[in-house]
Amino acid sequence: MKKKKVIILSSLIILFALVLEAGILTYANERNAYRTSTVLLDRVIAVLNKNDETRGKLIQSLKEDYIVRAKSVSYILDAKPQVEYDIDELLTIADLMSIDEIHLFDESGCIYSGTMPQYFGYSFDSGEQMAYFKPMLSDKELTMCQDVVPNTAEAKNMMYAITWNEDKTKMVQVGIKPKRLLDEMRQNNVSSLVDDMPVYEGMKIFVAGTTDKTISGATDNSTIGKTLEEIGISTKDIHKNESKITDLFINGESYRCVMRQDENYIAIVAMEHTFYRQGTIYAILIVAIYLILASLCIIYMIFRVMREKFEKEKLFYTSTTDAITKCLNxxxxxxxxxxxxxxxxxxxxxxxxxxxxxxxxxxxxxxxxxxxxxxxxxxxxxxxxxxxxxxxxxxxxxxxxxxxxxxxxxxxxxxxxxxxxxxxxxxxxxxxxxxxxxxxxxxxxxxxxxxxxxxxxxxxxxxxxxxxxxxxxxxxx
CATH class of the missing domain: 3.30.70.270 (Reverse transcriptase/Diguanylate cyclase domain)
Known part of the structure; x- marks a missing residue:
């Protein structure tokens, strides 16, 4: 009877120790998971903002370069007015200046010459992309350069820079396909940046715009293009530049989420609950195994005796058995x-x-x-x-x-x-x-x-x- 009580008491002590350990480890792991998520969230936002800053500097640098090229073409045309209507000469100038298109506008904003005859007759009223340059008509000291946009006629991604010539009788516009910028935009868009983020198994990252809440980057590509609300993430209580932690169901699965919003983005790091519980389970199993090791000592002694017997039987088998056919030798x-x-x-x-x-x-x-x-x-x-x-x-x-x-x-x-x-x-x-x-x-x-x-x-x-x-x-x- 005493032996039975000792076994029951020992079992209760072991159970209490495991429950206590589980509570401590759960708290510690949740804190560690929160810190890990916060660090990752900081990195996501920093990388995105750095990318925006770099892209902005690159665009500004290209704009300045393209305006210089537009002015250079204007100077050449003023010096050689006979080439104004000569498409072949204009193409030669375009090649010399490493530009793709040259368009000449009259004072009313209508294209009357250039390297692309199919555009003759287009004006600043011919589409949203061309309407961008309407301020040129009211200010002849103005020079302008557009961001990368699809052009009106063919929807090609181009950057256009425009300037008045020296005597203010015409406008000279150059169009350039900014290959380096487009390549960098492809490589460094939000989707690519987030997809390249290192994450642990069981963690997900989502990035959306602050205005439309549409997901533009995520480690789960199937959610890109959806709104945060559509996948189950509510942002109504999130405040600018503050981190918020909450439990949410994302696409029907339970996650612990850390969210933050800045000027341009809302970033979310989501962790499956098993992410921080898995370590707790492993630790409990280790302790349980450690507590059971004492009882395994007896099994070990029995194993040693049985192993000696097995080795003898194995030796006898190998000495009397043919290796290839397994017949007796x-x-x-x-x-x-x-x-x-x-x-x-x-x-x-x-x-x-x-x-x-x-x-x-x-x-x-x-x-x-x-x-x-x-x-x-x-x-x-x-x-x-x-x-x-x-x-x-x-x-x-x-x-x-x-x-x-x-x-x-x-x-x-x-x-x-x-x-x-x-x-x-x-x-x-x-x-x-x-x-x-x-x-x-x-x-x-x-x-x-x-x-x-x-x-x-x-x-x-x-x-x-x-x-x-x-x-x-x-x-x-």
Whole structure:
């Protein structure tokens, strides 16, 4: 009874310790997860803002460069007024200045010349993209350059810079496809930046605009283009430049979320609840295992005793078993045959594969091993229940049948049928010569006389086979 109480008390103490540990670890892991999420959130916002700043500087630099090119083209046209309507000359100037398009506007804002005749007649009223330059009509000291926008006619991503010529009689516009800027915008857009963020398994990042709340970047690409509300994230209580932590269901799954909003973006780091609970479970399991180790000491002692017994059995098995076929080997054969009584009823079968050397020489030893293993398998299938199978040489086998002697003919027929119907991967067919002797056929002096008689009958069978087939013959003893 005392022993039972001690076991119950010990179990309760262990249970209490595990519950206490679970509480402490849960609190600690939740704090660590919050700190990890906050650090990641800071990094996301910093990277996005840095990217916006870099892109803004690049755009401003390109605008200044393109305005300079527009003015350069204007100076060239003022110096060579004869090329104003010469498309080929204008194309030469465009190539010289590394620009894609040149358009000449009259004082009313209508294109009357340039490198793109298909645009002649277009004006500042021909579309939203061209309307951007209307202020040029009221201020002839103005120069303008547009951000990357699709042009009105073909929706190509272009940047256009425009200036008045020296005598203010026409406007010169150049169009350039800003390859470097477009490449950087593709590489550094919000989606790519967020997708490249390193996150732990079980964490997700979402970035949306502050105005429309549409997700523009996420580690879960399937949510891009959706609003935060559509996937289950409410931002009504979020305040600018403050972090908020809350539990939400995102796409039907429970997450602990840390959110923050700045001037341009709302960033959310979402963690599955298992993210911070998994470590707690592992720690509890470790402690539980540690507490149980004492009881395992007894099992260990038993294991040592059992292992010694197993090693002895394993040693005996390996010393009496053929490595390739798993049949008994010659050592087991010598030990077993010495114990046989020639006065008792049993059958000795001597077997030998035909043409093994030929197959080895023709297809290699892999083919020979295929034959040997297949033959051993048929012997195992046909005779194992009634006796023992030995491999005593390369292609030499012995079967000693000691049970159900009266069924021997059925065993032999099953064996013959299996061999006759066999087709290997490397070798097409198999034949086996064998000879068998009943121990009751006559009075024998020793079991070795029975073995010799079976061998002689096997070699007679083999001689008949090679005489009949006339190939792959080997010398018969």
């Amino acid at each position: 010659r050592r087991a054969y010598e030990e077993d045959i010495a114990r046989l009584d020639p006065l008792e009823e049993w059958i000795y079968i001597s077997l030998d594969l035909n043409g093994l050397k030929h197959e080895n020489d023709t297809y290699g030893h892999v083919a020979g091993d295929e034959l040997i293993c297949a033959a051993a398998g048929f012997m195992e299938s046909s005779f194992h229940e009634y006796g023992k199978i030995y491999r005593i040489g390369g292609d030499e086998f012995v079967v000693i049948v000691t049970k159900h002697i009266h069924q021997f003919k059925e065993m032999l027929k099953e064996f013959d049928d299996s061999v006759a119907n066999w087709h290997g991967e490397l070798v097409k067919s198999m034949t086996i010569s064998y000879g068998y002797v009943y121990s009751t056929e006559q009075e024998w002096e020793t079991v070795y006389d029975i073995a010799k008689a079976a061998d002689d009958r096997m070699y007679q069978s083999k001689e008949i086979f090679y005489t009949k087939n006339g190939s792959g013959k080997r010398k018969v003893r």
